[in-house]
Amino acid sequence: MMVAEALEALWTLLIAGGVWLLLGAALLALTLAVTLLAAVAALRGAWTAAQRLRSPRRRPRPSWALTRRLARRHARTRRTPDYEEAA
Template identity: 70%
Template sequence: MMVAEALDALWTLLIAGGIWLLITAAVATLTLTVTTIAAYAALYGLWTACKRRWRPERHPRPSWALRGRTARRYARTRPDYDHAA
């Protein structure tokens, strides 16, 4: 009778320990997954923000054509070929 009760208690403790282990593993997996996704999203956002700030957009026109005043000044001046001779 004492052995049966001890085995029953052992069986109950093993089942409880197994369930606790499964629940702990599931919670740890979800926590690690969510933390990894959040870190990746934060680093990706930081990377794109820094990339936009440090590398300005490329314009299809030359730099002097971006401002009308500079473009007009370049258009008015005649080329000087004295230095090429």
């Protein structure tokens, strides 16, 4: 009878230890992911600031204007609505 109780206690301790191990691993993974994201954001911000310090006269372009050629093409093909035709 004592052996059965000892085995049951051991089984309970193993399950509890496994749960603690899984929770600890998940918490560690989450902490590392958040830390990595914060580090990447900080490095990107520092890189952007360094680039702006290097050439402060250059203004950032909109997302659709990756190059000057694309910006010109976009400006040429934009059409304004013709209100007189609609009336």
